[in-house]
Amino acid sequence: MSELVxxxxxxxxxxxxxxxxxxxxxxxxxxxxxxxxxxxxxGKTTTLRMIVGLIRMTKGEVFIAGHSIEKDxxxxxKNVGCIIENPEMYDxxxxxENLKILASMEKGITKERMKEVVSLxxxxxxxxxxxxxYSLGMKQRLGIAQAIMKRPKLLILDEPANGLDPAGISEFxxxxxxxxxxxxxxxxxxxxxxxxxxxxxxxxxIIKQGEVVQVTTVKNIxxxxxxxxxxxxxxxxxxxxxxxxxxxxxxxxDQTLLAFIGEDQVSMVNKRFMEADVGLLYVNKNQKSxxxxxxxxxxxxxxx
Amino acid sequence: MKLYxxxxxxxxxxxxxxxxxVIVGILIILIGLFAYGEHYTRERxxxxxxxxxxxxxxxxxxxxxxxxxxDLERRLDNPFIPEEGRASIQVRAEQLRYYLAxxxxxxxxxxxxxxxxxxxxSIFLFLPLLIILLASDIVSKESTTGTxxxxxxxxxxxxxxxxxxxxxxxxxxxxxxxxMAVIALGISYITFGHGGFREPVITGFRVVNGELDASNIQxxxxxxxxxxxxxxxxxxxxxxxxxxxxVSVLVKSTAASIGIMMSSLxxxxxxxxxxxxWEITRYLFNVNLRLTDFLSxxxxxxxxxxxxxxxxxxxxxxxxxxLVAFGVFSxxxxxx
Ligand SMILES: Nc1ncnc2c1ncn2[C@@H]1O[C@H](COP(=O)(O)OP(=O)(O)OP(=O)(O)O)[C@@H](O)[C@H]1O
Ligand SMILES: [Mg+2]
Numbered sequence: 104m105s106e107l108v109x110x111x112x113x114x115x116x117x118x119x120x121x122x123x124x125x126x127x128x129x130x131x132x133x134x135x136x137x138x139x140x141x142x143x144x145x146g147k148t149t150t151l152r153m154i155v156g157l158i159r160m161t162k163g164e165v166f167i168a169g170h171s172i173e174k175d176x177x178x179x180x181k182n183v184g185c186i187i188e189n190p191e192m193y194d195x196x197x198x199x200e201n202l203k204i205l206a207s208m209e210k211g212i213t214k215e216r217m218k219e220v221v222s223l224x225x226x227x228x229x230x231x232x233x234x235x236x237y238s239l240g241m242k243q244r245l246g247i248a249q250a251i252m253k254r255p256k257l258l259i260l261d262e263p264a265n266g267l268d269p270a271g272i273s274e275f276x277x278x279x280x281x282x283x284x285x286x287x288x289x290x291x292x293x294x295x296x297x298x299x300x301x302x303x304x305x306x307x308x309i310i311k312q313g314e315v316v317q318v319t320t321v322k323n324i325x326x327x328x329x330x331x332x333x334x335x336x337x338x339x340x341x342x343x344x345x346x347x348x349x350x351x352x353x354x355x356x357d358q359t360l361l362a363f364i365g366e367d368q369v370s371m372v373n374k375r376f377m378e379a380d381v382g383l384l385y386v387n388k389n390q391k392s393x394x395x396x397x398x399x400x401x402x403x404x405x406x407x
Numbered sequence: 408m409k410l411y412x413x414x415x416x417x418x419x420x421x422x423x424x425x426x427x428x429v430i431v432g433i434l435i436i437l438i439g440l441f442a443y444g445e446h447y448t449r450e451r452x453x454x455x456x457x458x459x460x461x462x463x464x465x466x467x468x469x470x471x472x473x474x475x476x477x478d479l480e481r482r483l484d485n486p487f488i489p490e491e492g493r494a495s496i497q498v499r500a501e502q503l504r505y506y507l508a509x510x511x512x513x514x515x516x517x518x519x520x521x522x523x524x525x526x527x528x529s530i531f532l533f534l535p536l537l538i539i540l541l542a543s544d545i546v547s548k549e550s551t552t553g554t555x556x557x558x559x560x561x562x563x564x565x566x567x568x569x570x571x572x573x574x575x576x577x578x579x580x581x582x583x584x585x586x587m588a589v590i591a592l593g594i595s596y597i598t599f600g601h602g603g604f605r606e607p608v609i610t611g612f613r614v615v616n617g618e619l620d621a622s623n624i625q626x627x628x629x630x631x632x633x634x635x636x637x638x639x640x641x642x643x644x645x646x647x648x649x650x651x652x653x654v655s656v657l658v659k660s661t662a663a664s665i666g667i668m669m670s671s672l673x674x675x676x677x678x679x680x681x682x683x684x685w686e687i688t689r690y691l692f693n694v695n696l697r698l699t700d701f702l703s704x705x706x707x708x709x710x711x712x713x714x715x716x717x718x719x720x721x722x723x724x725x726x727x728x729x730l731v732a733f734g735v736f737s738x739x740x741x742x743x
Contacts, residue, residue, distance in 0.1 A: 118742070155560045158740035180562040187560070191553035195423050204416045208561040249557070 105132040107169075108182070108257050108289035109154065114163035116149055116313075123149050125313040126163070131289045133256065136279060138304035138321075139293035142401050146313040147293040148188055151261050154291075155185050168256050181210075184255035186263055190246025194235035198226060198245050201234060202252065209253045220248040223278060225271075239266035247275065251282065258282065260292040264299055276303045297393045307393070311401050324396060329389040330369055332360045335382025343375055361389060410571060413563070417575030421545070430537055430583060434590045437533070441525060442598040449516050469507065476503045519604045519629040521595035522588065526636040527703060529587070531696040532672070534640055535647045537583055539668040542651035544661040545572050546736070550743070551660055559741055569656075569736045573729065576652060580644040588637055604630040610702045632702065639698035642718055646692065646725035647672075653728035656736050659743070689716075692724045 109131035116124040124146050131137050141147050152158045154165050156172045156179070165172040170179035192201045202221070206212040221230050224244040234242065243266045250258060258279075264272050280303065282288045294300050300307055301321055308318045334340045337358055344352045344362050348371075353361040364372070369386065376383045421427065457471065479500040482488060488496070526534075546569075549555040558568050608629050627635075647668075655664045675693030682688050689695075695717035702714075 118740075152741070157556060157559055158742060159738075177562045177564055180560065183560065185560050187556050189553060191556065193420065193423075193554055194552070195425070196420075200419075200423075204419070205557060205561065207412050207416060208558075208563055210562075 105134050105287070107131075108133050108167065109291065110164075110166040111150075111154070112164045112166075114150070114153060114165060115161045116146075116153060116158065117161045123313050124153070127310070127313075127315050129308060129315065129318070131257070131291055133289045134283055134287040135306065136283045136290040136292065136304045138300035138307040139291060139310065140297070140300060140307055140397060141293075141310035145310045145401075147310060148261055149313075150310070151185070151187055151259055151291070151293065155183055155187065155259060156180065157187065182256040183259060184250035184253055184257075185259035185261075186243075186246040186250050187259070187261050189265075190242045192234045192242060192245055192249075195233065197233055198230040198237070201245065202230075202249055205249050206252060212253055216252055220252045223251070224248045225274065240268055240271055243267055244271070247278075254286065254288075256289060258288050258290045260290065262294055263292060264294060264296055272299065279303055297397060301393045309397060309400050316400050317396075321393075324393055329361050329363045330366075330372075331355075331387045331389050332362075332372075332376070333358075333384040333386070334360065334376060335384070336379075339379065340376060340381045343379060343381070344372065347375060348372060410567065410574075413567065413571035414574045414578070417545075417571050418578060421541070421575060421579055424544075424548075426541055426544070427579070427582070430541060431586060431590070433537070434586060435594070438525065438591050438594045441528070442521060442594050445516070445521060445524070446598055472503055472507055476500060476507070479503070516599055517604075517629070518592060518595040518599050519633060521599060522591045523608075523629070523633045523636045523699075525591045525595075526587070526633075526640050527699040530636075530640050530643050530699050531676075531693075534583075534587070534643055535672050535696065536669070538580060538644045538647045539651050539665060539672070541579055541583060542576055542648045543655050543664040543668060545576060545652060546655040547659060547661045547664045550741075553743070555741055565737045566733060569733055573649070573652060573732075576648050577645065580648045581641065584637055584641045584644055587640070588633075604628065604633075608632040610635075635702055636699045639702070639718075642721060643696055643698060646721040646728075649725040649732075650692070650728045653732040656732045690720055692721060695720045 107130060109129070111127050111129040114124055114127045115122070127150060129137075139147050139150070149158070153160050154167070154172065156176050159173070165179075167179040168182040170182075172179045192198070193204070196204070199217075199221075202217050206217060221227055224247050226241065226244050226248065229237065229241060234245070237245070243263065247260070247263060250260065260279075264275060267275055276299070279290055279292070283290050283305075292300075292303065301324070304321050306318060306320050307324075308315050310316065332340060337354060337360065340360055341352050341354060344350055344360065348362075348364060348368065350362050350364050355361055362372075373383065373386060453471065459474070479496050483493060483496055483500070546555070549558065559565060605628050608627055610625055610627060610632060651664070651668050654667050655661075658664050658667065672693065675691050679688050679691055679694040689712060695712065698714065698717055698721075701717070
């Protein structure tokens with residue numbers, strides 16, 4: 104059974120009289136990865152800071168594993184691992200010394216566990232070097248290591264993919280999904296990379312000017328994502344799809360065909376296109392679905 | 408979470424930041440120069456006095472001391488010397504008379520004498536500067552680099568984090584005092600040769616209403632006297648450290664933090680010159696830093712101070728600074 108790990112109730116924040124967060128409600132369950140999406144300055148980092156108690160709420164409440172972050176900070180924070188904004192570490196210490204200091208502030212993190220997370224993030228070779236010699240991606244990996252080493256119930260990551268190389272991003276994605284689905288952590292991750300969020304998250308919350316404008320499952324978005332065909336004989340292809348597969352077809356501006364059909368049917372369509380010799384160049388998933396949604400929801404939003 | 412492991416972390420961080428090594432470097436260079444200078448002046452004054460007296464034997468300290476005493480008495484007859492200057496000359500003259508009467512040689516210079524001299528000269532400016540250097544980045548550096556977020560997102564209440572920093576700083580202040588003692592001892596032993604820790608020292612002179620009060624004077628060994636001066640040094644280090652900690656909590660940048668502490672240290676001292684007759688001046692921490700002068704009988708910049716009053720004022724400043732630091736640290740938003 105999944106349990107409620109994080110709950111935001113009507114959270115507000117004003118800084119110097121300016122309303123930055125205007126009443127956010129959010130729930131996050133164990134074993135779930137929630138993507139936190141929003142344009143620059145929409146209040147993602149501010150919200151995450153309030154969740155971990157770095158800044159105070161003007162109004163509202165945050166509960167982590169049932170404990171109020173303001174009234175029961177220590178009990179609440181026992182369940183949290185996080186990276187907020189940048190993966191800052193003591194750069195005059197080695198990676199290992201950093202982990203040791205942070206582990207000593209928690210209960211029950213063994214040396215074995217520390218070694219385990221170091222190898223999980225692929226930092227064994229450089230862990231004894233001083234952090235100032237690390238690249239951004241290496242700092243990010245160390246940041247992830249310190250966040251997960253206590254096996255928190257709630258993992259909060261603010262733009263964690265920032266600075267990671269493609270291999271790193273893919274490893275990171277697998278790691279996050281493994282943590283969520285096998286160790287049933289609840290993960291809240293903010294990011295700008297929509298494709299990342301789409302591949303990694305189970306749900307997304309889209310925030311705009313301090314308000315959550317939509318919370319939806321990624322399945323929902325991906326379900327009606329559609330398939331795109333690039334063919335020479337556009338009209339003939341459109342006819343085949345409409346008549347033989349009984350589906351609505353859009354002819355897009357770039358002369359591609361977009362149809363919403365199940366993935367199981369795609370190979371049959373392709374076979375038919377080959378037989379009909381319509382000049383099939385490529386077939387693709389419509390990658391833009393989340394981006395379309397994001398842009399539609401945050402349209403006209405300017406940085407204020 | 409256990410406090411001592413937090414304190415251990417903080418001490419470890421301060422040591423790894425290498426600030427302490429900078430302080431050791433400064434101490435070695437400065438004490439070296441100070442020792443050389445002291446050595447040089449001593450030899451020159453001794454031969455000057457001897458020359459003026461027309462004696463060859465510069466080692467006859469009774470004669471030299473007598474001459475110095477006569478010199479001071481002559482200056483007391485000078486009507487142009489202001490009242491404050493007059494009082495300090497009187498103190499000095501009284502001390503010399505005492506040395507003569509008790510058969511104590513004030514002209515020899517030993518490693519032990521250098522050690523206490525060094526603290527007497529450092530306590531109001533150099534020592535505070537070292538402590539400012541050490542303490543100013545203890546919180547502000549974490550704010551600048553963002554590592555404060557690491558600390559504050561652990562399951563440890565904020566007051567405990569600041570307490571660990573405060574205790575670590577208190578330990579490091581002690582270490583700075585010990586370093587001063589050890590380095591001063593090492594260098595002065597090389598320069599002056601003999602130790603002189605058992606030599607008697609007179610302490611307890613007091614100035615009451617411009618008059619020298621010798622009713623409380625005591626003779627202690629030089630070793631005890633050094634212990635007393637360095638303990639007083641620790642009180643200064645302790646209170647300056649707490650003030651620097653507070654500023655470090657209040658401002659984000661280490662440079663600003665050092666700047667604010669240095670300017671209030673030096674500015675306050677200047678201020679006390681100009682408004683020394685104003686009642687409130689005596690509650691400035693700056694005018695209360697020369698604690699060792701109460702031992703040696705030198706005149707204080709503001710009249711009517713006493714050792715216990717000055718220590719009280721310094722500890723009050725430390726207490727107030729600590730309260731402000733805790734108040735702000737526990738409630739502030741960590742926005743960057
Ligand atoms: N210290 C501050 N003082 C005043 N306003 C601030 C401060 N920090 C942030 N803000 C404002 O709060 C709003 C939200 O900022 P926040 O950093 O939460 O955005 P974000 O969604 O994380 O943006 P990004 O995608 O760029 O990281 C912005 O409008 C910003 O101007
Ligand atoms: Mg942000």
